[in-house]
Amino acid sequence: MNALFLAFAYLRYHWARSSVLVAVAALILFVPAATQILLSTSERALVARGDATPLLLGSRGSQLDLTMSALYFSDERPDPVPMAEVETVWDSNLGVPIPVHTAFSSSGFRIVGTTLDYFDFRGLSPVDGRGLSILGDAVIGSEVAESLGKGVGDTLVSAPENLFDLDGVYPLEMPIVGVLPQTNTPDDSAIFVDIKTAWVIQGIGHGHEDVVTAAEVASGTAAIANAAVVQYQRITPDNIDSFHFHGSQDGFPATAVIVVPNDTRSATILKGRYLDSEGPTQLIEPAGVIQGLVDRIFRIKSLLDAVTAIIAIAAFAAIGLAVFLSYRLRAREVATAVKLGARKGMVLRLLAAETVTLLSISAGIAALGAIIVSQNAEAWVGWLLSLGS
Amino acid sequence: MITVKDLKFGYAGGGFRLSVPEFKLDSRERLAIVGPSGSGKTTLLNLVAGILTPKSGDIDVDGTKVSDLSDAERRRFRATHMGFVFQDFALLDYLPARQNILYPYRITPALKLDSAARDRAQALADACGIGDKMDRHPSALSQGEQQRVAICRALVTQPKLILSDEATGNLDPDSKARILDLLFEQAAEAGAAVLAVTHDHELLPRFERVLDFAQFREGAAA
Numbered sequence: 001m002n003a004l005f006l007a008f009a010y011l012r013y014h015w016a017r018s019s020v021l022v023a024v025a026a027l028i029l030f031v032p033a034a035t036q037i038l039l040s041t042s043e044r045a046l047v048a049r050g051d052a053t054p055l056l057l058g059s060r061g062s063q064l065d066l067t068m069s070a071l072y073f074s075d076e077r078p079d080p081v082p083m084a085e086v087e088t089v090w091d092s093n094l095g096v097p098i099p100v101h102t103a104f105s106s107s108g109f110r111i112v113g114t115t116l117d118y119f120d121f122r123g124l125s126p127v128d129g130r131g132l133s134i135l136g137d138a139v140i141g142s143e144v145a146e147s148l149g150k151g152v153g154d155t156l157v158s159a160p161e162n163l164f165d166l167d168g169v170y171p172l173e174m175p176i177v178g179v180l181p182q183t184n185t186p187d188d189s190a191i192f193v194d195i196k197t198a199w200v201i202q203g204i205g206h207g208h209e210d211v212v213t214a215a216e217v218a219s220g221t222a223a224i225a226n227a228a229v230v231q232y233q234r235i236t237p238d239n240i241d242s243f244h245f246h247g248s249q250d251g252f253p254a255t256a257v258i259v260v261p262n263d264t265r266s267a268t269i270l271k272g273r274y275l276d277s278e279g280p281t282q283l284i285e286p287a288g289v290i291q292g293l294v295d296r297i298f299r300i301k302s303l304l305d306a307v308t309a310i311i312a313i314a315a316f317a318a319i320g321l322a323v324f325l326s327y328r329l330r331a332r333e334v335a336t337a338v339k340l341g342a343r344k345g346m347v348l349r350l351l352a353a354e355t356v357t358l359l360s361i362s363a364g365i366a367a368l369g370a371i372i373v374s375q376n377a378e379a380w381v382g383w384l385l386s387l388g389s
Numbered sequence: 390m391i392t393v394k395d396l397k398f399g400y401a402g403g404g405f406r407l408s409v410p411e412f413k414l415d416s417r418e419r420l421a422i423v424g425p426s427g428s429g430k431t432t433l434l435n436l437v438a439g440i441l442t443p444k445s446g447d448i449d450v451d452g453t454k455v456s457d458l459s460d461a462e463r464r465r466f467r468a469t470h471m472g473f474v475f476q477d478f479a480l481l482d483y484l485p486a487r488q489n490i491l492y493p494y495r496i497t498p499a500l501k502l503d504s505a506a507r508d509r510a511q512a513l514a515d516a517c518g519i520g521d522k523m524d525r526h527p528s529a530l531s532q533g534e535q536q537r538v539a540i541c542r543a544l545v546t547q548p549k550l551i552l553s554d555e556a557t558g559n560l561d562p563d564s565k566a567r568i569l570d571l572l573f574e575q576a577a578e579a580g581a582a583v584l585a586v587t588h589d590h591e592l593l594p595r596f597e598r599v600l601d602f603a604q605f606r607e608g609a610a611a
Contacts, residue, residue, distance in 0.1 A: 002495040002502075006484075013483030013526070336479040339440060341468025342496035344461060350496075 003346070007353035017326075018358065021319055025362035026369070028312045032305070033370040039301055041377035042384070043294050049185060050290030052122075055259040055267060057085055057097070057274070060282045067289045070256035072186045073102050073110040080253030085281055087250060094270050095261035096121075099254035101198040105191075106156045106174075109144045112190045113198025113254075121260060122187060126178030128152050132194050135243055136235035139178035143188040143383070152176055156191060158201045172201045173234040184382040199245060199252055200235070207235065207243035259283065323358075327351055390416045390550055390582040391437060396446035398429075398436060407432055409446070409605045416549070419573055419583045421593055424602030430586040433602070434552045437584065438471055439463030451549050465499040472543030472581070474572065476555035478535045480527040480542075486534075487523040490514065490541045500546055513541040516578075517571055533564040537571065544575050551576050553585035557592065569595055 011018040049071050058066040059079035068074040080103075089097035098121055101113035118124075119131060119139075129152035132139055138156055145151055158171045174193060182188055199205045235243065245252070261267035274283035334347050373380070393412040399405060407429040414420050422430045435441040437448060439455045440463075448456045451470055458466060473479075480489045488495075490510045494502035514520045517537040519530075527535050536556065543551055556572065557565040569592055576583050585596070593599050 006495055009488065010483045332477075332479065333481055336475070336481075337496050339438065339467075339473050339475075339479075340493050340496060341464045341466075341471075341499065343464055343498060346496050 003349045003353040004357065006350055007357045010354060011357060017322075021322060021358055022362050022365065024315055025319060025359060026365040028315050029363060029366035030369045032308050032312070033366060034373045035301070035304065035308070037370060037373050037377050038381060038384075039297070041381045042297070045184070045378065045381050046290050046294055047287070050287040053258055053286045054261055055095070055270060055283055056256055056286050057081060057089070057259050057281060057283050058256040060277075060280060063282070063284045063289045064293060066256055066282075066284065067286045069102050070100050070258065071286055071290075073112055073190050077103065078255065080255060081257060081281055082250060083252045083254055084250035086254070086257055089257065089259055089270070092270070092273075093262075094266035095259045098258040098260065099195055100256055100258060101195050101253065102255045103253075104158050104198060104201050106158045107144075107148055109140075109147075109189055109191050111138075111158060111198060111201065112192050113195035113201075114192060115195060118192070118258070121258065122183075122185075124180050124183070124187060127181045129176070129178035131178055132192065133177070134235075135194060135200065135240055136172065136174050136197055137177045137193065138174035138197075139180060139192045140176055141180050141188040141190045141192075142182040144191055145179045150176055151179055170233045172197070182379075184378040186382070188382055195254065196245075200233075200243065202253075204247075204252055205243055205245040207233070207239045323355060390414050390418070390451055391584065392447070392449040393433075393437070394447045394449075396436065396448065397444045398432065398441065399444060405429070405432075407436075407605055409433065412600070414550075414582055414584055417577065417580060417582055419576075419595075419597045420585070421596040421599045422584070422586045422602050423588070423590070423593070423599060428602045429605060430602050431554055433605075434554055434584065434586060437550075438467050438473070438552055440467075464497065468493060468497040468499045469546065470548055470550060472546060472548040472551045474536075474539050474543045474551065474553040474556040476558040478527070478532075478539045478559070480535055480538055482527055485524045485526050486514070486519060486530065486538045487511075489527065489538050490523075490545050492542060493546050506545065509547070510541065510545050513544055513575065514538075516575065517541055532560055533568060536560060536564075536568050540568070540572050540575060544579055544581070547579055549581050551581050551583045551585075553583060553587075555586055555588065557587070557589060562591075565589060565592060566595075 050067070053071055056066060056070055058070065059081050061078050062076075065076035065078045069076045069078055080101075083099065086097040086099050089095060096117055098115055098117045099113075100118065102110055104111040104113075112118075116132065125131075126139060129139070140148075140150065140156070148156075150156065154176050156174050156176060158174070160171045174191075174197065180187060180192075193201075196205060259270060261270055271283055271285075274281060337347060337350075391412070391414040393409050396407070396409040396412070398407045405427070412433075422433065424430055432441065436443055437450060437455065439458060443456055446456070447454060450466075453466060453470075455463060455466065481492065484492065487510060490513070491502060491506065494500045494506055500506075511520065511523070514523055514537075517540060519534055519537050519541075522530060522534060527538070530538065536559075539556075543553075551572070553572065557568055560568055573583065573595065587593075
């Protein structure tokens with residue numbers, strides 16, 4: 001007890017030195033723990049999303065790009081797959097095809113054009129408002145709602161980009177009709193619209209121009225989400241009937257098609273139909289692709305572990321040296337204690353108490369940090385996985 | 390209080406040898422030891438305190454043969470029967486004055502830190518004129534105040550013997566006399582004898598007896 005009293009008094013008096021030692025030791029203990037927690041949570045989140053998506057149909061090319069864009073709404077842009085593929089799956093009666101079109105964004109969040117089947121498939125139901133019902137409607141994820149401070153009744157405007165129509169199409173204003181609950185998945189950071197709405201954004205479908213002008217924007221009568229947008233189109237009850245699409249829907253694009261097979265047999269048959277490596281499309285199992293990615297991440301992690309271990313050894317050696325030098329500086333104190341009759345081992349006990357106190361405080365801080373990381377890991381991992389989308 | 394007989398001591402590998410045929414210090418007596426550097430004055434203090442052990446001879450302190458005690462017993466005896474005052478004060482920079490005074494209680498189970506000890510520490514500090522500075526660290530005290538803290542630390546355990554090693558060596562001339570008087574006053578009040586090593590001949594008249602140690606040295610300087 002007395003040793004602890006003296007140790008604590010010494011550490012408190014030399015608070016700057018003690019703080020540095022505590023901070024360094026806490027970091028050494030915290031970083032590997034936090035990394036492990038986040039990686040494990042990432043693995044679970046990644047694998048869970050992959051496992052929850054049985055099959056994915058898309059243009060032949062990188063399976064990882066296809067998976068990342070369709071499941072995590074990332075920046076990867078695989079070649080689009082024609083909607084005719086959706087009809088092919090429907091016609092086979094082997095499963096339910098759910099197209100997703102993720103080529104556009106608004107206020108930094110990915111716009112996901114899809115069908116109502118997506119919400120049933122993911123078990124998503126708005127906590128506020130309603131689902132998609134008419135052209136132009138948008139249902140937003142919880143992270144979108146929180147970050148933008150928007151909710152039902154507000155509007156979003158698609159970012160003024162157009163990859164496929166160089167003639168230029170005005171961005172689309174979309175009323176928010178529903179907000180989804182937090183799921184700690186990429187759905188939290190997505191703006192869901194009907195796939196037809198995505199095609200309107202793309203310029204494939206359009207109505208009689210009812211463009212909100214710069215003057216309206218300047219006068220403040222128009223809500224706007226992007227400062228770069230000076231004119232955009234709006235779908236209203238008056239003009240909705242005028243919206244139409246040119247050409248056959250079979251040729252319209254989707255980023256990918258999630259396929260939910262009726263059963264294992266159906267899945268096997270479907271997979272067999274897309275085995276031709278010369279074919280324009282591929283049917284993949286996202287779980288396998290994600291597992292490959294996770295394996296790669298963990299191979300890198302083992303390297304990181306080795307680096308962390310080396311740094312930890314070096315840092316602890318530095319701490320040990322600092323403590324040793326500190327003890328040397330206290331030789332007079334030790335001599336005084338001996339002269340005053342300190343019991344044998346008292347000096348060692350005192351020095352051990354200081355070291356243990358330092359490490360205990362460091363371990364406490366590291367544990368507290370690890371608990372905070374652990375409690376927020378799912379949300380943070382969800383946010384990390386949605387970065388770049 | 391102290392009886393030394395036929396004491397012989399030498400450092401291992403060194404030429405220094407100390408031989409004290411006979412030496413006595415009575416209870417409550419104030420004795421100054423003088424002599425040239427290296428004559429063995431501090432060595433005698435360390436032998437009496439049991440920090441060093443003699444090659445031969447007897448050292449009796451307050452009826453206990455210190456030279457016959459084991460290391461652990463000598464430590465315990467030192468903590469309970471002796472108080473030390475050093476030239477450099479030997480205060481701990483990280484403890485306030487109050488905790489410096491109570492430091493002996495923190496380093497040995499032979500002493501029990503209770504409310505009586507705390508009250509004694511405060512009373513000693515009041516008597517030494519530093520009662521209102523008990524929460525200050527040594528860096529916030531003058532040299533004279535630091536030595537007063539050291540005197541309180543030496544007396545707080547109610548020892549019967551105070552060993553003073555150049556206790557006034559670092560003080561200015563005015564403070565030297567005041568601090569020494571304070572030490573004597575407090576030691577007298579506690580009924581303790583004082584064995585003091587000093588180089589300061591101006592202070593010798595304040596002691597009851599002076600012992601020139603040059604006579605006991607037998608070899609090279611230690």
